[in-house]
Amino acid sequence: MDAVASTTYGRVRGTVEDGVAVFRGVPYAAAPVGSLRFAPPVAPASWDGERDATAYGPAAPQIGLDGVAAEIFAPAFPSGEDCLSLNVWTPDLGGAGLPVLVWIHGGAFLFGGSGDDLLDRGAFARSGVVVVSVNYRLGLDGFLHVDGDPAGGNYGTLDQLAALRWVQENIAAFGGDPGRVTVGGESAGATAVCALLAAPAARGLFARAIAQSAYPEPLLSQASGAIMAREVARGLGLADGDLEGVRALREREPERVIAVVKSLFEQAATRDAERFGDEIAALMNPFMPLVGGAVVPRRPLEAARAGELADVDLLIGTNRDEFRLVFGLGMMAIDDEIVGAIFEATFPGQGAEALALYAETRPDASPVDLLAALETDRSYRVGSTLLADAHAAQRPGSTFFYRFSWESAAFDGAIGAAHAVELPFVFDALDTPMARALTGDGAPQALADDVHRAWVAFVVSGNPGHAGLPDWPAYDATTRPVLELAGEHRLLRDPDGRELALWVAPAAEAA
CATH class of the missing domain: 3.40.50.1820 (Alpha/Beta hydrolase fold, catalytic domain)
Known part of the structure; x- marks a missing residue:
C-alpha cells in the first residue's frame, strides 16, 4: 500500500x-x-x-x-x-x-x-x-x-x-x-x-x-x-x-x-x-x-x-560496562600486565590507590575488567555526568540521568552491560538480528517494555517516569540521582561516587 x-x-x-x-x-x-x-x-x-x-x-x-x-x-x-x-x-x-x-x-x-x-x-x-x-x-x-x-x-x-x-x-x-x-x-x-x-x-x-x-x-x-x-x-x-x-x-x-x-x-x-x-x-x-x-x-x-x-529538557545516561564492547570486539589489544601502568598514567602519583579503589567494589574483577571500568568512566560516564551537572544547574528540574546495567548474554557473557546493548530495548526490537547480536538469547521483553515506554514518555512530556519504574527524580549535581535500568530497576544516589571524584574534582577545579 x-x-x-x-x-x-x-x-x-x-x-x-x-x-x-x-x-x-x-x-x-x-x-x-x-x-x-x-x-x-x-x-x-x-x-x-x-x-x-x-x-x-x-x-x-x-x-x-x-x-x-x-x-x-x-x-x-x-x-x-x-x-x-x-x-x-x-x-x-x-x-x-x-x-x-x-x-x-x-x-x-x-x-x-x-x-x-x-x-x-x-x-x-x-x-x-x-x-x-x-x-x-x-x-x-x-x-x-x-x-x-x-x-x-x-x-x-x-x-x-x-x-x-x-x-x-x-x-x-x-x-x-x-x-x-x-x-x-x-x-x-x-x-x-x-x-x-x-x-x-x-x-x-x-x-x-x-x-x-x-x-x-x-x-x-x-x-x-x-x-x-x-x-x-x-x-x-x-x-x-x-x-x-x-x-x-x-x-x-x-x-x-x-x-x-x-x-x-x-x-x-x-x-x-x-x-x-x-x-x-x-x-x-x-x-x-x-x-x-x-x-x-x-x-x-x-x-x-x-x-x-x-x-531544552535532557535525558542522558551511560551503560555500566561501556568499554567492554571494545574488548569484546577485539578493537584494542590489552593484557593484565599494563593495567597498573595505565592507571598510573591516568592518575599520576596515585595510580595504585585509584586501581585499589576500582577493585574495592569489584572483588572478583580481573585487571582487564578494572581497566574496562576505568575506560568506561574516561570515555563516557565522566563527560556525561559533568554535562548533566551543568545542564541541571542551568535548567533545574529538566535533566534525567539513567544507568543501563542489564548484562548481555552475547559474546559468551563477556561484555556485560556494554556499549550499545541498551539500543534494542530503547527501540523495543529484541526480535531483530542486530538485537540478538548485541543481547544474545533470552533478553527480557519486560525490560524492553519499561525502557521503551520511558523514552516515549520523555519524548511526549519531557519526563521519562512511568508506573513501571521507581520514582525517577530530576537530576541535580548535589545528590546525583541516577535510575538504574536492569532486571530490577532502582534509584541510585551518586553511584560509584568515590571513583567519579577522581575525575570530576580536578575537572571542576579547572573549570
Whole structure:
C-alpha cells in the first residue's frame, strides 16, 4: 500500500508497513560533491510528480568494518556520495500535533547509517511518535579542519542542522508537530546531540534531547583538527593545508582517502599523545565535531556552565560496562600486565590507590575488567555526568540521568552491560538480528517494555517516569540521582561516587 506526502521540494511516495507509513531516502540537501565537498550543505533540487521513497538512500562514504563489528554496526545498504537523506516513520499521516523524535546514528563519526533493523521495527511510531532518522557526512568529509573556514570543519554538524530545519519545515505533512521535536542519538550520535546543544544555529529546532552513551567532553579543538588535517595530508603525500589536493584526491581516488582515514583511526587508538595531542589520544577518535568557529563556538560543558546551552529538557545516561564492547570486539589489544601502568598514567602519583579503589567494589574483577571500568568512566560516564551537572544547574528540574546495567548474554557473557546493548530495548526490537547480536538469547521483553515506554514518555512530556519504574527524580549535581535500568530497576544516589571524584574534582577545579 502506498503513502504520499508533500514536502517543500516535491511529493514523496512511501509505503505502509503494519499500519505505519514509512518514507525512505528523502533528500534534505544536495549531494556534497564537487564544489559542495568540504562546504555547508545546500538545498536539494525540487522535482515534479511523486518521488519514490521506498528504499534507503546511500549511507555516507565511510571506513569499512571487519568481523563481528561489521555484522552489528555496518550499514545494511550501500554507501555513496548522494548521502544527505532522511527517513520518516509516522503512525498517522493524516494526523496533526504528534511528537517527533529525530534520531542521529552512532558509529564514531566514521561509520553507520540512518537505517537498521532496530529502526525498521517501527516501535516508536506504533507508540504514537513520528520518527526521523538522518544520514550525515562522516570522517574526513564531515569533520576535516580547514584553515580560515568559519564553519570550523563541522560539515557533518551542518548536515544535522539542515536536517533539523527540514523537519521544522516539513514534519507537519507527516503528522508531526515542529514544536515537539526531540533530537536523540547514541554514542557518536549522542555526542552530536551534545554539540547541537552548544550550536547557536540549533536554537529553536528542538525542545528536548536524548544523549545515550555520549562522549561530550572534550570535543576536539581547532588545534586538534589542525593536527588531523596535517596527518591526512601526510598520509596522502600532500603538503600541509593543501585542501584542493585533498579535494582532488577525494574525487579521483576515494578508496585511497578512506584507507588513510581508517589507518589514522587505528593509529589514534594507540593513544600516542606525542603525535596526536592529548585530546585525540584521550578520545581515541580523530574525526568528530570541532569546537571553535561559528557552528560550535564553545564546548558543550563550557556553554552549559555559562548558561548558554540550548534551553531544552535532557535525558542522558551511560551503560555500566561501556568499554567492554571494545574488548569484546577485539578493537584494542590489552593484557593484565599494563593495567597498573595505565592507571598510573591516568592518575599520576596515585595510580595504585585509584586501581585499589576500582577493585574495592569489584572483588572478583580481573585487571582487564578494572581497566574496562576505568575506560568506561574516561570515555563516557565522566563527560556525561559533568554535562548533566551543568545542564541541571542551568535548567533545574529538566535533566534525567539513567544507568543501563542489564548484562548481555552475547559474546559468551563477556561484555556485560556494554556499549550499545541498551539500543534494542530503547527501540523495543529484541526480535531483530542486530538485537540478538548485541543481547544474545533470552533478553527480557519486560525490560524492553519499561525502557521503551520511558523514552516515549520523555519524548511526549519531557519526563521519562512511568508506573513501571521507581520514582525517577530530576537530576541535580548535589545528590546525583541516577535510575538504574536492569532486571530490577532502582534509584541510585551518586553511584560509584568515590571513583567519579577522581575525575570530576580536578575537572571542576579547572573549570
